[in-house]
Amino acid sequence: MSDVVIEIEGAKRHYTTPAGVVKALDGVDLTVERGEFLAIAGPSGSGKSTLLNLIGALDTPTEGSVKIDGTSLSEMREKALAELRRDRIGFVFQAYNLIPVLSVLENVEYVMLLQGKGASERHKAAKEILAEVGLSDMLDRRPVELSGGQQQRVAVARAIAAKPSLVLADEPTANLDSATGIALLEMMQSLNKTYNMTFVFSTHDQEVMARATRLIRLRDGKIESEERRG
Amino acid sequence: MxxxxxxxxxxxxxxxxxxxxLTLTIGVVALSMMLTLAAGMVERMIRVATHSRIGDAQIHAAHYLETQDETLTIPSTTALLEQARKLPDVKDATARSIGIGVLSIADRTSGIQLLGIDPEHEKNITNWSERIVDGEYISEPGQVMMGSHLAEKLEVEVGSKMILTAANVTTGETTAELVRVKGLLYTGDVATDRQAAIVHLDMAQKMMGTRGQAHEIVLKLNIPIEQREPIEAIIAPLKRDGISVEPWQTMNPIVAQMKGLMESYMDVMVVVLFMILAFGLxxxxxxxxxxxxxxxxxxxxxxxxxxxxxxLIVTEAAFLGFIGAVPGIVCGLLISQLLVTYGLDFAGTTAYGMEFREPIYGQLDIPGTVRVAVMFVILTTLVSLFTAIRAARLEPVEAMRGG
Structure with a gap:
């Protein structure tokens, strides 16, 4: 497998609305290598979430191509896309988006369950990852019983539990206080280094940008600037 | 998962x-009660039809049923009667002579159906001996028993003397006999209650000139009679040329079809009721x-x-249906048991030639209630399919925006 995880060429995503055509993304080229801790910044409406949705196979570009681990998403059918999301991509959402009727442990196990892993393997992996994010004593709690920071840690645990090659995080610290946000980032940095997972963030948060190994700024659906650190 | x-x-x-x-539960309860009443009503109709007149099976001369020709008497009535009584599962058999006549008292006259019966054997076939509302059951020639409706019409009472006139079926000569009203009865069979003058078989045959020959042999069986096939099996040995042997279902096809009709009706009711509930669901x-x-x-x-x-969505709907249907079965059967115990009063109602004077007592229809509940679960699941398919087809990003 190549060290390139994401390859985007000339990606456009246009929406037709009653007010006219909205160019959410307007020709983006981007290559992301394995193990990067990449932040995508930009003002609201600049196309950050749209870009993340294209990378995560949640949406389809109007033009251009998106490849994950060398496979073009446009050539994949819905079932294969679902399997790609299940096996290779982990998602962390701004609003946590845990499944409310499942416990912390069950939420983390969910993706592994979809993968068909056995109960004991799931329990073991989920407990290990929950221990890493510091939630070993909350396995049986429901999301509603957790604070925002705890919920986001569960969401991170869920995203990485199945050991995906890529984790996409859409403004993961936006709803957290700064101390909790920093703790979460440190945890993700640690996971990034431990497992050599690729992290791609969309963010407004300076703290996230400061910790990124590469920072890309979007404006009006185009890459405005790119900055490599370390 | x-x-x-x-x-x-x-x-x-x-x-x-x-x-x-709860809406599903109420639906199942309502339908369970309807099923219970319907089953009770069908059972009552069959019982009224067979006990009040036609018995469980009948023998006639060939073509008598279609023509009602009084000259068509059963050949070798006595031998056939004896054979019928000896058949296994035949409780008893009785002969009847049937003709037309006139009953008169003073200036009041009424055309009647003359029905000659063997009083002793008839007691084992029909409920007439238990349905005397005034007077007594007839025991010998010279006595007449009639429905209370006919008695009211003729303004007679027990003990009244009347003139019964009937014609010889062969010669057409009329004979008049003095009869005394022995008993008034209510059978539930409208034709019998309003038109029949019931006399001793010997008297009827003498007046009609059909001595020793009956128009009808009626059988009472020792088996459940809802189904036609078991009756057919029992009466099969009596069949021969020149006579017809038929189960009660041939004599009263409407009541015979009632059970099937009720089941179809209930299926329609399930769908109609569910359609009403479906909007809410x-x-x-x-x-x-x-x-x-x-x-x-x-x-x-x-x-x-x-x-x-x-x-997932379909399973949720199935669970919802299940949660509504199971208490529906339990509550439905419990409430229906009240209808079984206390009945529902339909006094004065007439249906298909039968009058109901007593409450209709329900009969629990457990398979029917379960069937209704299962139909509700299936229909609830089907209702969810539309939304399930829609959710399944949504692009993830579209769904995350709220559909």
Whole structure:
């Protein structure tokens, strides 16, 4: 497998609305290598979430191509896309988006369950990852019983539990206080280094940008600037 | 996992789930009560039809039933009667002579159906001996028994003397006999109660010139008579050329078809009632699912396939149907038991030539109630299919925006 995880060429995503055509993304080229801790910044409406949705196979570009681990998403059918999301991509959402009727442990196990892993393997992996994010004593709690920071840690645990090659995080610290946000980032940095997972963030948060190994700024659906650190 | 998720999901909004399930419960209860009453009514109709006149099976001369020709008497009546009485599962058999005549008293006259019976054997066939509302059951020639309706019409009472006139079926010569009203009865069979003058068989045959020959042999069996086939099996040895041997279903096909008709009617009722409930159900299920569109989007983004999502939604609906249907069966049967115990008063109602004077007592229809409940679960599941397919087809990003 190549060290390139994401390859985007000339990606456009246009929406037709009653007010006219909205160019959410307007020709983006981007290559992301394995193990990067990449932040995508930009003002609201600049196309950050749209870009993340294209990378995560949640949406389809109007033009251009998106490849994950060398496979073009446009050539994949819905079932294969679902399997790609299940096996290779982990998602962390701004609003946590845990499944409310499942416990912390069950939420983390969910993706592994979809993968068909056995109960004991799931329990073991989920407990290990929950221990890493510091939630070993909350396995049986429901999301509603957790604070925002705890919920986001569960969401991170869920995203990485199945050991995906890529984790996409859409403004993961936006709803957290700064101390909790920093703790979460440190945890993700640690996971990034431990497992050599690729992290791609969309963010407004300076703290996230400061910790990124590469920072890309979007404006009006185009890459405005790119900055490599370390 | 689908089952665990579905079960937990339906209890996310307990109040809404309970209210929705309650509508299904009430539907099943209502239909269970209707089934109980319908089964009781059918049973009563069969009982009234067979006990009040036609018995469980009848023998006639060939073509008598179609023509009502009084000259068509049963050949070798006595031998056939004896043979019938010896058959296994035949409780008893009795002969009847049937003709037309006139009953008169003073200036009041009425055309009647002359019905000659063997009083002793007739007691084992019909309920007439138990249905005397005034006077006594006839025991010998010279006595007449009639329905209370006919008695009212002729303004006679027990002990009244009347003139009975009937014609010889061969010569047409009329004979008049003095008869005394021995008893007034109410059989439930409208034709009998309003038209029949019941006299001793010997007297009727003498007046009609058919001595030793009956128009009708009526059988009472020792088996359940709802189904035609077992009756056919018992009476088969009596069949021969020149006579017809038929189960009660031939004599009263409307009542015979009533059970099947009731079942079809109840199936229609289930669908109609469910369609009424379905509007509420569709609304509740759709609302509940629309509220969770974003969650479905998240599940899709985690790798949940569209088909798994559809299965989840359908399973939730099936659970909802189940939660409504099971208490529906229990409550429905418990409440229906009240109809079995206390009945429902339909006094004065006439249906298909039978008058109901007593309450109709229900008969629990457990398989029917379960069938209705299962239909409700299936229909509830079907109602959810539309939303399930819609959710399954949504692009994850579209679902996360709220559908």
């Amino acid at each position: 689908i089952i665990k998720l579905a079960w937990r999901n339906i209890w996310r909004n307990k109040r809404r789930t309970i209210l929705t399930a 569709i609304n509740t299920i759709s609302m509940s699912l629309l509220e969770r569109m974003r969650e479905f989007g998240v599940m899709r983004s985690l790798g949940t396939s569209g088909s798994m999502l559809a299965k």
